Amino acid sequence: MENNYVREHQLYLSTSLLHFLGLGKPFHETAAKALQEVKETPLRPQYETDLQLLEEITEEAKKDQKLQSLAEGFQLYFGAGEETGHDSLSSFVLLFEDEGSDGASIEELFNKLETVPENAFIKRFLLYVTNYSNTSIVSNEISVDGKNDGFDGMTVIRAVTQMQAQDSVKLSILDMFMNRSVHREKCRALLEAAWDIILRFENPVNDIALRFYSYWNPILSEKGNEQFVAEYMPFARHLFKSIPDITLNPDFFFPLRITGSIKPDYNLQLPENEPFRIHFGILHSSETVIEGIRNMMSTETDDIEYDSCLKHLADKSRFAILQELHQGPRYGGELAKKLNLTTATVSHHMGLLFEANLITIERRENKVYYHLNHVVIEKVVAYLQHTLL
Numbered sequence: 151m152e153n154n155y156v157r158e159h160q161l162y163l164s165t166s167l168l169h170f171l172g173l174g175k176p177f178h179e180t181a182a183k184a185l186q187e188v189k190e191t192p193l194r195p196q197y198e199t200d201l202q203l204l205e206e207i208t209e210e211a212k213k214d215q216k217l218q219s220l221a222e223g224f225q226l227y228f229g230a231g232e233e234t235g236h237d238s239l240s241s242f243v244l245l246f247e248d249e250g251s252d253g254a255s256i257e258e259l260f261n262k263l264e265t266v267p268e269n270a271f272i273k274r275f276l277l278y279v280t281n282y283s284n285t286s287i288v289s290n291e292i293s294v295d296g297k298n299d300g301f302d303g304m305t306v307i308r309a310v311t312q313m314q315a316q317d318s319v320k321l322s323i324l325d326m327f328m329n330r331s332v333h334r335e336k337c338r339a340l341l342e343a344a345w346d347i348i349l350r351f352e353n354p355v356n357d358i359a360l361r362f363y364s365y366w367n368p369i370l371s372e373k374g375n376e377q378f379v380a381e382y383m384p385f386a387r388h389l390f391k392s393i394p395d396i397t398l399n400p401d402f403f404f405p406l407r408i409t410g411s412i413k414p415d416y417n418l419q420l421p422e423n424e425p426f427r428i429h430f431g432i433l434h435s436s437e438t439v440i441e442g443i444r445n446m447m448s449t450e451t452d453d454i455e456y457d458s459c460l461k462h463l464a465d466k467s468r469f470a471i472l473q474e475l476h477q478g479p480r481y482g483g484e485l486a487k488k489l490n491l492t493t494a495t496v497s498h499h500m501g502l503l504f505e506a507n508l509i510t511i512e513r514r515e516n517k518v519y520y521h522l523n524h525v526v527i528e529k530v531v532a533y534l535q536h537t538l539l
Contacts, residue, residue, distance in 0.1 A: 154352075154356060155355070155356050155359035155360070155400075156348060156349070156352045156355050156356050156359075157352075159399070160254075160255045160256055160345055160348075161254045161255055161256050161258075161259055161341070162254075162399070163344075163345075163348050163355075163402070164256065164341045164342075164344040164345045164348060165240070165244070165341065165344075166401070166402060166403050166404070167207070167208070167211060167344045167347065167348060167403055168224070168227075168228045168240070168340060168341070168344050169228060169238060169240075169403070170208065170403035170404065171208065171211055171212070171224070171228065172224075172228030172229055172238050174229075176205075176208075177201070177204055177205040177208040177209070177403075178201075178205050180404075180405070181201035181202075181204070181205060181405070185197065185198065185201070185433075196361075197432075197433055200358050200405075200432060200433075201405065201433075203351065203354050203355070203358070204402060204403060204405075206351070207347065207348070207350075207351050207355075208403070210347055210350065210351075211344065211347050214343065214346075214347055216343040216346065217340070217343045217344070217347075220336070220339055220340050220343060223336040223337070223339070223340060224340055226239060226322060226336075227239050227240040227243060227333075227336070227337055227340065228240055228340070239319070239322060239323065239326070240337060241278045241282070242275065242278055242282075242323050242326045242327070243326055243330070243333045243334055243336075243337045244259065244263075244337060245263065245266075245271070245274050245275065245278070246259060246262060246263065246266075246274070256338065256341045256342060256345060260334060260338055263334060269301060272301040272302065272303070272305065272306060273301060275306055275327060276301065276305065276306060276309055279306070279309045279310055279313060279323070280309075282313070282315070282323075303327075306324075306327050307324065307327075310323050310324050310327070355402070358400065358402070358432055359400055362400040362430075362432055363398075363400075365435070366398055366430065367398070369436060370396060370398055375393040375394070375395065375396050375426075376392070376393045378393075378396065379393050379396070379426070381436075381439075381440065382408075382428075382430075382436070382439045382440070383408065383410055383428065384531075384532045393426060394424060394425055394426050395425040395426070396425060396426050396427075396428060397425040397426070397427045397428070398428050398430070399427070399428070399429050399430075400429070400430065400431075400432050401429040401430060401431045401432065402432055404431055405431040405432050405433040405434075406431040406433055406434065406438075407429070407431045408428075408429070408430055408431065408434070408439065409428070409429045410426060410427065410428045410429070411426075411427055454507065454526060454529055454530070454533075455506065456530060456533050458506045459506050459507075459508060459526070459530045460530070462502060462503060462506050462508060463508075463530070465499075467489070467491065467495070467499055468499050468502065468503060470489055471485060471489065471496070471499055471500075471503065472503070472508065472509075472522060472527075474488055474489065475509065475520055475521065475522040476522055479512065479519040479520060479521045480519065480520055481517045481518060481519050481520070482496045482497060482500070482518065482520075485520070500520060503520075507523055507526050508522075508523055508526055508527065509521060509522060509523055510523050
């Protein structure tokens with residue numbers, strides 16, 4: 151483990167605290183639900199102590215005068231959260247906040263934001279527009295290989311106005327794009343206020359991190375990257391030809407969350423040697439992760455007709471259509487031309503794929519666009535891994 155986890159993960163801890171506060175729920179409610187999930191284990195008394203500490207941190211934050219003085223900005227940037235189905239609007243200001251899990255500081259982040267090339271900034275901003283509204287308005291224009299560089303401010307404005315969001319949200323996002331320096335300063339003040347609170351609990355938080363690494367690092371070392379991801383993050387396994395190095399870190403304020411990502415560069419390219427970064431909630435043990443995966447597979451199989459999905463995936467034409475949709479949304483004419491099929495044939499295949507919930511449909515003016523249903527595809531992949539591997 152790092153010599154001092156808290157000080158070497160300043161940005162991650164600060165943003166994580168603000169994101170949790172943005173949900174507007176008392177931590178004890180989260181703690182009670184989390185403890186129900188872990189049931190009775192030898193570590194449960196320690197879990198309860200850890201959660202009590204985290205509740206003290208969040209309660210301290212709620213009555214902190216500095217944070218209260220920034221309440222208007224806090225609601226603007228962090229008022230939305232996971233339970234709304236969207237990321238918080240802070241993403242549009244910070245953009246590269248995910249680098250906090252690699253040890254970035256608040257100062258390093260904002261220094262970096264000042265030097266991001268304009269085109270790279272626009273591409274990253276467009277990516278957040280796409281992710282926030284759960285749509286793919288611009289995803290087929292954003293190239294992760296850096297080849298598509300013809301973006302400007304009008305591209306952003308057009309994308310934001312087409313977002314599936316309230317007008318007030320769209321206006322806020324546009325303002326964050328047009329007046330980014332003003333919003334950065336407000337976000338920086340919030341992060342620094344959150345950091346001041348974290349520092350008050352530096353030693354006990356470091357103790358939790360130490361136990362986390364003492365538990366998980368030997369498991370990661372014993373199993374190796376490939377097997378570790380196969381067992382504990384099966385949904386991510388199909389993303390890689392070979393699993394890169396893993397950076398494993400604790401998630402404090404979302405104690406049963408599991409997330410993983412690879413850090414792209416300014417132009418959204420994914421370096422080959424970039425580590426796969428995993429965050430496990432601090433209440434997770436190897437047993438709770440595996441049990442959670444099994445429960446998911448046993449409780450959700452009724453929601454998906456796996457035999458039907460696998461039948462469609464075995465069809466050469468339908469598989470080719472799904473491969474094409476993996477690149478971004480397409481309308482029927484595009485698919486017909488690309489795959490050398492008639493529009494009637496494409497329509498037939500789309501009807502079957504839609505019925506199996508492998509795709510979703512979006513109407514834009516006089517055209518119907520088809521999207522890959524990534525959630526169902528991932529569950530089908532996990533189903534195969536669970537039953538055959």
